Amino acid sequence: xxxxxxxxxxxxxxxxxxxxxxxxxxxxxxxxxxxxxxxxxxxxxxxxxxxxxxxxxxxxxxxxxxxxxxxxxxxxxxxxxxxxxxxxxxxxxxxxxxxxxxxxxxxxxxxxxxxxxxxxxxxxxxxxxxxxxxxxxxxxxxxxxxxxxxxxxxxxxxxxxxxxxxxxxxxxxxxxxxxxxxxxxxxxxxxxxxxxxxxxxxxxxxxxxxxxxxxxxxxxxxxxxxxxxxxxxxxxxxxxxxxxxxxxxxxxxxxxxxxxxxxxxxxxxxxxxxxxxxxxxxxxxxxxxxxxxxxxxxxxxxxxxxxxxxxxxxxxxxxxxxxxxxxxxxxxxxxxxxxxxxxxxxxxxxxxxxxxxxxxxxxxxxxxxxxxxxxxxxxxxxxxxxxxxxxxxxxxxxxxxxxxxxxxxxxxxxxxxxxxxxxxxxxxxxxxxxxxxxxxxxxxxxxxxxxxxxxxxxxxxxxxxxxxxxxxxxxxxxxxxxxxxxxxxxxxxxxxxxxxxxxxxxxxxxxxxxxxxxxxxxxxxxxxxxxxxxxxxxxxxxxxxxxxxxxxxxxxxxxxxxxxxxxxxxxxxxxxxxxxxxxxxxxxxxxxxxxxxxxxxxxxxxxxxxxxxxxxxxxxxxxxxxxxxxxxxxxxxxxxxxxxxxxxxxxxxxxxxxxxxxxxxxxxxxxxxxxxxxxxxx
Numbered sequence: 001x002x003x004x005x006x007x008x009x010x011x012x013x014x015x016x017x018x019x020x021x022x023x024x025x026x027x028x029x030x031x032x033x034x035x036x037x038x039x040x041x042x043x044x045x046x047x048x049x050x051x052x053x054x055x056x057x058x059x060x061x062x063x064x065x066x067x068x069x070x071x072x073x074x075x076x077x078x079x080x081x082x083x084x085x086x087x088x089x090x091x092x093x094x095x096x097x098x099x100x101x102x103x104x105x106x107x108x109x110x111x112x113x114x115x116x117x118x119x120x121x122x123x124x125x126x127x128x129x130x131x132x133x134x135x136x137x138x139x140x141x142x143x144x145x146x147x148x149x150x151x152x153x154x155x156x157x158x159x160x161x162x163x164x165x166x167x168x169x170x171x172x173x174x175x176x177x178x179x180x181x182x183x184x185x186x187x188x189x190x191x192x193x194x195x196x197x198x199x200x201x202x203x204x205x206x207x208x209x210x211x212x213x214x215x216x217x218x219x220x221x222x223x224x225x226x227x228x229x230x231x232x233x234x235x236x237x238x239x240x241x242x243x244x245x246x247x248x249x250x251x252x253x254x255x256x257x258x259x260x261x262x263x264x265x266x267x268x269x270x271x272x273x274x275x276x277x278x279x280x281x282x283x284x285x286x287x288x289x290x291x292x293x294x295x296x297x298x299x300x301x302x303x304x305x306x307x308x309x310x311x312x313x314x315x316x317x318x319x320x321x322x323x324x325x326x327x328x329x330x331x332x333x334x335x336x337x338x339x340x341x342x343x344x345x346x347x348x349x350x351x352x353x354x355x356x357x358x359x360x361x362x363x364x365x366x367x368x369x370x371x372x373x374x375x376x377x378x379x380x381x382x383x384x385x386x387x388x389x390x391x392x393x394x395x396x397x398x399x400x401x402x403x404x405x406x407x408x409x410x411x412x413x414x415x416x417x418x419x420x421x422x423x424x425x426x427x428x429x430x431x432x433x434x435x436x437x438x439x440x441x442x443x444x445x446x447x448x449x450x451x452x453x454x455x456x457x458x459x460x461x462x463x464x465x466x467x468x469x470x471x472x473x474x475x476x477x478x479x480x481x482x483x484x485x486x487x488x489x490x491x492x493x494x495x496x497x498x499x500x501x502x503x504x505x506x507x508x509x510x511x512x513x514x515x516x517x518x519x520x521x522x523x524x525x526x527x528x529x530x531x532x533x534x535x536x537x538x539x540x541x542x543x544x545x546x547x548x549x550x551x552x553x554x555x556x557x558x559x560x561x562x563x564x565x566x567x568x569x570x571x572x573x574x575x576x577x578x579x580x581x582x583x584x585x586x587x588x589x590x591x592x593x594x595x596x597x598x599x600x601x602x603x604x605x606x607x608x609x610x611x612x613x614x615x616x617x618x619x620x621x622x623x624x625x626x627x628x629x630x631x632x633x634x635x636x637x638x639x640x641x642x643x644x645x646x647x648x649x650x651x652x653x654x655x656x657x658x659x660x661x662x663x664x665x666x667x668x669x670x671x672x673x674x675x676x677x678x679x680x681x682x
Contacts, residue, residue, distance in 0.1 A: 020119040026112045061087035079103035097126035143313030146320040149195045155310040156198035164286035168197040171282035178321030190217040209264045215253035223250040232272045236294040239267025268294040272307045276315035327387045334394035339367040342375045344440045344556045348529040352548040362389035363499045363549040368404045373441045379497035380433035410435045410448035411484040422478035430476040444488040459493040464518045494554045501546035
């Protein structure tokens with residue numbers, strides 16, 4: 001085979017090649033193009049390409065990139081493989097991808113070197129890669145939160161503008177509220193609420209379309225029947241449909257939506273139902289505006305894939321919303337609605353659930369009346385964020401109130417509550433708690449902590465700081481050892497018990513949160529406790545990521561001043577024996593040693609505790625009038641379990657201490673009246 005024959009064969013091969021082939025001269029003008037080149041520029045025959053530049057024959061191609069590569073081939077003689085460029089073809093200006101192969105060639109009888117550019121249409125491969133990338137983006141982006149509205153918006157962020165120019169999500173009102181779903185009956189309308197919409201940034205937003213809100217589908221419409229059947233509505237030539245044809249698709253509000261969309265410039269339409277676990281939850285509407293190519297069957301397949309991914313995430317968010325609402329209702333039902341008034345204290349309480357996809361926790365608070373003059377304040381937090389944590393919180397609150405009726409010290413109460421918590425459930429459940437007892441007569445506090453954040457105290461003229469309480473293990477460990485601490489703050493002091501949601505936030509150290517709490521409480525010292533409590537939450541946790549319980553107590557200066565007065569010359573409310581305790585009134589103070597040896601404790605001096613201090617007599621159970629004009633001291637002790645069981649028969653026996661004279665023992669088990677009968681000596 002001679003050279004001329006070979007060149008002829010090569011020329012014939014290029015001319016008949018199914019690939020677009022063009023030969024350029026040294027000035028990058030086309031000198032020859034084969035028949036297949038017309039596919040890259042419909043409507044312009046190849047013979048009309050001669051003498052023109054590439055940008056003159058192909059619409060919206062990246063001509064600069066191609067010509068720069070051609071110059072490099074002419075200068076170096078090295079071929080170029082797989083140079084990908086794009087252009088737009090057809091009435092809809094559809095984007096096409098071309099893979100260019102370039103190499104130099106010498107043409108006999110021609111002046112200078114020529115360069116050949118062979119273009120292969122790789123649009124399908126490029127579109128497939130884009131779809132795969134869009135699917136991967138959907139997997140990574142959709143379902144990042146457990147919020148239905150946010151998940152719907154995440155779906156639109158992926159779909160626009162990669163798949164559609166305009167998209168919107170309409171959800172059933174039952175999905176938004178987190179209610180149970182049931183299969184939709186064919187004859188029942190769908191109550192839909194638009195929760196998200198996205199409009200491509202390249203086009204202006206239609207005000208009429210953006211104002212669309214709620215609607216209810218008509219069971220007689222084609223649109224409704226398709227939605228209930230789980231089938232999409234696919235109208236690629238929506239813009240060419242007449243008004244009569246559109247009116248046949250839907251009625252009422254649905255028809256108005258379609259007409260508004262067409263007026264906004266939509267010419268291609270897809271409506272895909274949101275279905276999860278066989279139940280419809282809403283629908284996704286996608287449009288392409290004028291100037292863009294219509295939707296294809298491949299676009300419909302891709303839309304179905306994106307919507308199916310989003311539907312599972314939206315259903316998970318719905319289930320979470322329902323569980324969170326149930327836990328919140330349960331928790332609010334278990335928390336105290338009102339707290340008792342404490343003499344000498346201004347009290348305020350707040351419970352703030354998490355504002356975001358934060359979960360409902362087991363935070364609780366309570367104020368308990370132990371006896372006249374003694375009150376307990378409790379704030380605690382159960383680990384976990386679900387209905388289980390809320391139910392355990394209710395059990396702990398009940399157990400705390402039961403144990404508080406025994407008038408235990410804070411350390412003793414936490415020790416028993418620790419053992420109670422360990423036996424509440426089969427799974428490991430822990431809780432933190434701070435328990436404080438306030439004596440309104442003495443004006444002091446006795447408190448203990450079980451792994452809880454320390455209380456903060458703001459006193460007039462002093463630096464706000466946190467109280468040091470001996471650390472204790474959280475409740476539920478079963479072997480906790482706790483210690484009580486007694487303090488007596490000055491008049492006008494503010495004590496704040498709180499849960500960790502007030503001082504903890506993502507990305508912030510807990511020490512920073514505690515410092516902010518102390519500084520904020522100092523600034524709010526002039527406000528009332530109600531205003532200070534509200535301001536504290538708004539400043540430190542405007543959008544809390546965890547539940548917060550706050551219990552604020554401010555001592556009254558007048559009450560504290562009365563508590564600090566000396567006993568002489570003033571009346572003082574007598575201390576009272578706790579119901580269920582044994583009370584002994586001694587005729588002679590000399591017998592006090594006998595009682596102290598038997599673990600009996602003095603309650604108050606009868607003379608100093610009487611409302612009429614000049615009278616000499618014994619006070620019993622807080623009566624304001626002396627019944628006997630005899631000197632004496634009021635003593636009490638707690639009953640033994642055996643004594644408590646026989647409390648209904650207290651008049652037939654009396655567990656008095658040895659050596660106490662006849663008719664001098666009064667039994668107040670369970671608050672009963674003192675025995676009036678005679679009692680034998682021991």
